[in-house]
Amino acid sequence: ELPTIKGDIKLDNVVFEYEKDRPALRAVSLDVKSGQSIALVGHTGSGKSTIINLICRFYDVVGGSVRVDGHDIRDITINSLRSQIGIVLQDTFIFSGTIKSNIAFGRPTATDEEIIEAAKAVHAHEFIMSLPDGYETEVEERGSVLSMGQRQLLSFARALLANPRILILDEATASIDTETELKIQEALKTLLKGRTSFIVAHRLSTIRHADKIVVLDHGRKMEEGSHDEL
Ligand code: ATP
Numbered sequence: 721e722l723p724t725i726k727g728d729i730k731l732d733n734v735v736f737e738y739e740k741d742r743p744a745l746r747a748v749s750l751d752v753k754s755g756q757s758i759a760l761v762g763h764t765g766s767g768k769s770t771i772i773n774l775i776c777r778f779y780d781v782v783g784g785s786v787r788v789d790g791h792d793i794r795d796i797t798i799n800s801l802r803s804q805i806g807i808v809l810q811d812t813f814i815f816s817g818t819i820k821s822n823i824a825f826g827r828p829t830a831t832d833e834e835i836i837e838a839a840k841a842v843h844a845h846e847f848i849m850s851l852p853d854g855y856e857t858e859v860e861e862r863g864s865v866l867s868m869g870q871r872q873l874l875s876f877a878r879a880l881l882a883n884p885r886i887l888i889l890d891e892a893t894a895s896i897d898t899e900t901e902l903k904i905q906e907a908l909k910t911l912l913k914g915r916t917s918f919i920v921a922h923r924l925s926t927i928r929h930a931d932k933i934v935v936l937d938h939g940r941k942m943e944e945g946s947h948d949e950l
């Protein structure tokens with residue numbers, strides 16, 4: 721079991737392959753302090769999602785180790801690890817039900833006040849209130865009531881309410897209008913505050929806000945530094 725964690729994450733010479741002799745990560749090391757935000761950048765196939773897969777322990781490393789607060793993640797239960805990680809994926813997961821239940825997904829005991837507070841903090845409240853039934857509006861898994869940008873804001877509200885120590889975000893590539901884009905950037909700042917985060921970043925503005933940028937190429941870490949350093 722893992723008690724509530726600080727959120728230090730260390731990759732030490734991590735090697736991984738999905739298929740034999742086809743390395744997806746080649747000795748990647750990364751030292752992330754609690755509360756830092758890391759932008760992972762690189763061409764398609766460079767290993768960004770693989771790093772995320774290993775931190776969540778969807779796969780085990782082939783060589784090296786992943787440590788959280790100094791504990792090798794193979795020495796803790798998957799449940800206690802995952803309970804500390806919030807994941808916001810590119811293709812935001814919306815299920816059939818009300819807007820309210822979608823936000824409360826990771827914390828079903830949340831009160832209406834807490835749900836609204838989270839939505840306000842990520843600038844989702846305004847568009848929710850413009851829907852026919854506000855927070856009680858029914859949405860469909862594949863419905864088109866919500867735009868991509870709105871889906872993203874909704875998933876931010878969900879992540880904020882769940883309040884994980886570690887946040888993983890695979891940023892949407894879809895084109896989003898300028899106004900929503902600005903809301904997303906502000907919401908992201910709120911969401912990242914005080915958490916260790918890994919962002920597969922596609923937007924320059926996101927990359928600029930990260931504490932550290934890690935450039936991957938063919939499974940290797942090529943560069944690491946702040947936006948000003950690189
Ligand atoms: P993208 O920007 O396209 O999402 P990425 O940087 O996230 O790319 P990864 O998904 O980490 O790249 O892939 C790293 C390497 O591992 C690639 O060569 C890819 O083909 C391979 N790979 C990824 N997932 C699998 C899988 N499930 N099975 C086999 N090979 C995989």
Ligand code: MG
Nearest residue numbers: 768769770920
């Ligand atoms: Mg990927």
